[in-house]
Amino acid sequence: MRGVIFAGAALVVIAGAAGWLLTAASPLEASALSGLQPGEAARGEAVFWAGGCTSCHARTGVEGDAQLELGGGLALRSDFGTFVAPNISPHPTDGIGSWSELDFANAMMRGVAPDGSHYYPAFPYTSYARMSEQDVVDLFAYMKTLPQVEGRAGEHDLSFPFSVRRGVGLWKMRYFSEDPVVDLPEDADPKVLRGQYLVEGPGHCGECHTPRDFGGGHDKSQWLAGAPSMEGSGRIPNITPSKDGIGDWSESDIAYYLESGFTPDFDSAGGEMAKVVRNLAKLTAEDREAIAAYLKAVPAKP
Amino acid sequence: MKKLLTSAFVLMLAGGTVAAQDDPVKARQALMAAAAGAAGIAVPMLKGEMDYQPAVAKAAIATFYGVSTSAHAFFPEGSGADTKAAPKIWEDPAGFQAAFDKFQASAEAAFKASGKDGPADLKAFQQAVGPVLQNCGACHENYRLE
Numbered sequence A: 001m002r003g004v005i006f007a008g009a010a011l012v013v014i015a016g017a018a019g020w021l022l023t024a025a026s027p028l029e030a031s032a033l034s035g036l037q038p039g040e041a042a043r044g045e046a047v048f049w050a051g052g053c054t055s056c057h058a059r060t061g062v063e064g065d066a067q068l069e070l071g072g073g074l075a076l077r078s079d080f081g082t083f084v085a086p087n088i089s090p091h092p093t094d095g096i097g098s099w100s101e102l103d104f105a106n107a108m109m110r111g112v113a114p115d116g117s118h119y120y121p122a123f124p125y126t127s128y129a130r131m132s133e134q135d136v137v138d139l140f141a142y143m144k145t146l147p148q149v150e151g152r153a154g155e156h157d158l159s160f161p162f163s164v165r166r167g168v169g170l171w172k173m174r175y176f177s178e179d180p181v182v183d184l185p186e187d188a189d190p191k192v193l194r195g196q197y198l199v200e201g202p203g204h205c206g207e208c209h210t211p212r213d214f215g216g217g218h219d220k221s222q223w224l225a226g227a228p229s230m231e232g233s234g235r236i237p238n239i240t241p242s243k244d245g246i247g248d249w250s251e252s253d254i255a256y257y258l259e260s261g262f263t264p265d266f267d268s269a270g271g272e273m274a275k276v277v278r279n280l281a282k283l284t285a286e287d288r289e290a291i292a293a294y295l296k297a298v299p300a301k302p
Numbered sequence B: 001m002k003k004l005l006t007s008a009f010v011l012m013l014a015g016g017t018v019a020a021q022d023d024p025v026k027a028r029q030a031l032m033a034a035a036a037g038a039a040g041i042a043v044p045m046l047k048g049e050m051d052y053q054p055a056v057a058k059a060a061i062a063t064f065y066g067v068s069t070s071a072h073a074f075f076p077e078g079s080g081a082d083t084k085a086a087p088k089i090w091e092d093p094a095g096f097q098a099a100f101d102k103f104q105a106s107a108e109a110a111f112k113a114s115g116k117d118g119p120a121d122l123k124a125f126q127q128a129v130g131p132v133l134q135n136c137g138a139c140h141e142n143y144r145l146e
Helices: A002-022 A041-051 A053-057 A064-068 A101-110 A133-144 A165-175 A190-200 A251-260 A271-280 A285-297 B002-019 B024-046 B054-074 B093-113 B122-143
Strands: A075-078 A081-084
Touching: A002 A165, A041 A053, A041 A133, A041 A271, A053 A271, A101 A133, A190 A285, A251 A271, A251 A285, A271 B122, B024 B054, B024 B122, B054 B093, B054 B122, B093 B122
Parallel strands: none
Antiparallel strands: A075 A081
16 A cells, blocks of 8 residues: 555656646647548448447446437446546537537547546547547537437546546556557558457457556557456456467357357357447448458467 | 257256256356357358258257246356356346346247247248347346456
């Protein structure tokens, strides 16, 4: 405990010394979204299911249209405290109804709120930063069409020093990157590249399937190699093509799993992954096959 | 045919453990293995990877029917430690029961629809077994940890 307090105090001192400027948010250029096609809700719906927004921002366990009521409320427990998913419905005051397209893009791709403060990376902008601007504005157009939900979700409950939001600026300096994780050759199969985009970007698979280091950032040398479950029991599986991972699954096995939840042994996914499968079942078969092709192309980890 | 025999064997095995009230975890895991075995013949037929045979289809449906009417008896309070069973089973027993009721209703309907010789063709099988298979993920989402 003493060590934690010391580390906390040290972090605050370092933050102070590093100065206000270093921890400031760095939003997108005002012109970042110019030259795009106008946001289109139909395209945005596909992005919405790839991004899995509803799994955290709708009420737990709901089906059908209730999945589109994004009032927030899911509590994500972690070593740093409990994060609560906010209301992201288009409600003008409780949700994001008054946001501009640029506000939304800053949240998704920079982790920056409209007031310039940082979001905590429980919101997986570390992955969403790799999305295309066009997908982000299409998604925004779609989310505008969803029902307004009244009421704000609860506040995060974090321990010091993680409760100091400004500290996220330091965290971002160390961990935030919009570069692709896996180095693929430039002439890689377009299918694999599409899969990389979906997995490393909107699908944010690495957020659970990659272990984190002491600071809560991803250990990219162990990309998708599995990790302890944040919720405290069990392990999130290794999904690299190794013996410990899914090396003996074919591409078609993976694609079918993402559609139906059935493993090659006909076990059926449960827990959080069942929710993910429910979202991925709404993608096109081509996109599920692309994810499968990428998962066969990533470096195998024991 | 080999798979059918395996599945039938697994089912008989699972039936045998019904008496083993003192080891409910083993009993329910065997029953779930029987359901997985049934899915392992149903899905390849649905995907066209295995030739459709009505009797094989009926064996799969009968297995689901058997599991759906019995497995919920093997989740006594306090049997969740070191298993993938989610605490929610005991926090929300009504919801868990409802999930099993749904599984049982769809499996019973499929069993009745398969008649004496099994569903006549692949389309009939798809209609009967499709709703049954949906219960796997739906129940695991809430009541199993991973």
